[in-house]
Amino acid sequence: MHRPPNKFSPPGGFRRADHQIPYLLCDSREKKSLQCLRICKEYSSEVLLQLDPFLNELTSMFEKSKEKGSVWVTLKRSSLKSKLQKRKLSSAGESIEYRCLIRATDAKKTISTSVGAKDHQRFQASYATILKAHMTALKKRERKDRKKSTEAEKKQGTSTTTKPKKL
Amino acid sequence: MVYIVSWDEFVDRSVQLFRADPESTRYVVKYRHCDGKLVLKVTDNKECLKFKTDQAQEAKKMEKLNNIFFTLMARGPDVDLSEVTGKEPMETQPTKKGRGRKQ
Numbered sequence: 001m002h003r004p005p006n007k008f009s010p011p012g013g014f015r016r017a018d019h020q021i022p023y024l025l026c027d028s029r030e031k032k033s034l035q036c037l038r039i040c041k042e043y044s045s046e047v048l049l050q051l052d053p054f055l056n057e058l059t060s061m062f063e064k065s066k067e068k069g070s071v072w073v074t075l076k077r078s079s080l081k082s083k084l085q086k087r088k089l090s091s092a093g094e095s096i097e098y099r100c101l102i103r104a105t106d107a108k109k110t111i112s113t114s115v116g117a118k119d120h121q122r123f124q125a126s127y128a129t130i131l132k133a134h135m136t137a138l139k140k141r142e143r144k145d146r147k148k149s150t151e152a153e154k155k156q157g158t159s160t161t162t163k164p165k166k167l
Numbered sequence: 168m169v170y171i172v173s174w175d176e177f178v179d180r181s182v183q184l185f186r187a188d189p190e191s192t193r194y195v196v197k198y199r200h201c202d203g204k205l206v207l208k209v210t211d212n213k214e215c216l217k218f219k220t221d222q223a224q225e226a227k228k229m230e231k232l233n234n235i236f237f238t239l240m241a242r243g244p245d246v247d248l249s250e251v252t253g254k255e256p257m258e259t260q261p262t263k264k265g266r267g268r269k270q
Binding site (some may be wrong): 035044063065066067068069070071072073074075076077098099100101115116117120123124127128131134135136137138139140 | 175185189190192193194195196197198199200201202203205220221222223224225229230233234236237238239240241242243244
């Protein structure tokens with residue numbers, strides 16, 4: 001199930017299995033996509049960073065993508081170990097330590113970092129701050145026409161412009 | 168790709184999806200400032216759940232979901248989420264009944 005890269009697909013292709021499709025078995029369209037993927041792979045190699053440099057790079061990614069472009073952030077659980085290492089650890093009876101792998105890309109470069117159980121709270125807070133600071137293009141619910149309906153909505157949802165009224 | 172309309176349904180199904188297969192489930196967030204659009208995707212490479220929005224309100228809810236996923240992924244799928252958001256706890260924790268009142 002191979003889909004050619006389009007503007008919605010993540011750069012570098014969807015799944016790693018796609019790169020393993022034998023070249024000779026592909027049709028011409030797939031060959032072109034595989035070539036694109038290979039070129040993409042050559043140019044965009046993933047950089048693994050520490051937490052704070054990652055956050056700084058993420059901030060600059062958001063800033064660069066203000067006029068046009070997207071920023072993708074992917075969260076995945078990973079032990080950062082190969083299958084062989086995992087098998088060895090489990091057969092030795094040791095527990096595999098999992099981390100949360102975070103990848104961010106702006107279609108030009110990819111950065112990543114991994115967060116363990118100890119530092120995820122701190123990272124969470126900084127990450128939330130960055131998102132809040134940069135996701136400003138989203139619409140805010142402002143219905144000043146009907147005051148009664150806004151009061152009802154304030155009780156249900158949370159809005160940044162609400163002023164809590166004393167009852 | 169069918170987008171889920173209800174936020175709560177999206178959250179419940181994505182947590183379920185993750186707990187069913189924590190190894191291959193991933194959570195993707197795509198933000199386009201120029202369009203003012205936010206798209207969330209949770210997939211285990213077999214099933215895909217998507218949610219899109221242009222509301223700032225939903226971005227706040229997304230932050231909570233981020234916290235949920237950080238906790239699930241860093242600590243493990245069996246983690247009790249009630250400390251994160253007051254969502255359904257995995258294990259029923261016995262409520263602490265103090266012996267007498269502390270004075």
